[in-house]
Amino acid sequence: MSRMIDMHSHVAWGIDDGMPNKMDAMEAISQAQQDGIVAICSTPHFIPGQLDQSVYDEIVSRQKELKEMSSLPIYLGGEVMMNSEFIQYLDDGLYPCINGTKYMLVEYNVLKDIHRISYHEDTLYECSVRGYKPVIAHIERYFHHGLDWDIIENWQNEGYVLQINRTSLMGMSGSQVQDNAWELLEKGVGHLICTDTHRSSGRRVECLSDAYQEVEERLGKENADLLFYSNPQAILEGRPVEDLTVVQKKKKKRFGFFRR
Numbered sequence: 356m357s358r359m360i361d362m363h364s365h366v367a368w369g370i371d372d373g374m375p376n377k378m379d380a381m382e383a384i385s386q387a388q389q390d391g392i393v394a395i396c397s398t399p400h401f402i403p404g405q406l407d408q409s410v411y412d413e414i415v416s417r418q419k420e421l422k423e424m425s426s427l428p429i430y431l432g433g434e435v436m437m438n439s440e441f442i443q444y445l446d447d448g449l450y451p452c453i454n455g456t457k458y459m460l461v462e463y464n465v466l467k468d469i470h471r472i473s474y475h476e477d478t479l480y481e482c483s484v485r486g487y488k489p490v491i492a493h494i495e496r497y498f499h500h501g502l503d504w505d506i507i508e509n510w511q512n513e514g515y516v517l518q519i520n521r522t523s524l525m526g527m528s529g530s531q532v533q534d535n536a537w538e539l540l541e542k543g544v545g546h547l548i549c550t551d552t553h554r555s556s557g558r559r560v561e562c563l564s565d566a567y568q569e570v571e572e573r574l575g576k577e578n579a580d581l582l583f584y585s586n587p588q589a590i591l592e593g594r595p596v597e598d599l600t601v602v603q604k605k606k607k608k609r610f611g612f613f614r615r
Contacts, residue, residue: 360587363549387561394428403440437478456593462492469497490516495535521566543601
């Protein structure tokens with residue numbers, strides 16, 4: 356079984372819209388172990404405008420509690436919402452990075468097409484100039500009518516880390532999102548694939564092996580290992596991530612009839 360690291364998971368209970376209770380959190384960790392996941396990064400939501408020191412401390416305390424109880428290594432991080440108040444509170448020290456590195460998992464409101472978010476480039480820029488390395492969560496979900504390659508190529512040029520959800524690849528978030536996710540990977544775009552776990556049952560659970568198998572079949576084992584293990588490990592250690600190797604599809608041979 357291949358080793359995998361889940362870098363985006365709402366596995367800590369009772370602090371956001373993720374796990375409702377401790378029992379479900381423990382069940383999710385057990386499922387992860389059975390699936391071949393060797394470590395999880397706890398990334399609860401941090402929402403600018405709804406944060407103060409007491410809220411921050413409460414979230415981190417629960418993460419540490421989970422870490423002490425877990426039979427799997429648990430790393431601390433967060434998923435920071437890049438809303439209209441993101442920049443205003445960026446210097447308050449309440450936006451967590453992943454495992455004490457400069458990598459920060461960030462997201463936009465997935466209910467809005469990215470073209471309707473006027474500040475979407477400003478938030479990333481302000482994050483970067485302060486020395487943080489944005490990891491943009493589930494990038495395939497922001498393009499409601501197909502991918503905008505001008506935006507995506509700009510993200511690549513700026514060196515942002517691009518994350519894709521397992522549920523998107525498996526068709527659990529609709530056909531457009533699934534098409535977006537596979538188009539990205541097949542064109543060599545994406546650095547890590549994660550569960551975005553919210554529950555111990557249903558769609559968004561601690562499972563990566565099914566997506567790993569699909570990626571391995573389409574893009575090869577080297578790319579699969581990069582997306583599910585090597586790049587996540589690099590992020591945890593604060594090292595640079597690597598890009599995918601674009602796999603050229605073999606052309607099908609055409610057979611015709613020859614006249615004598």
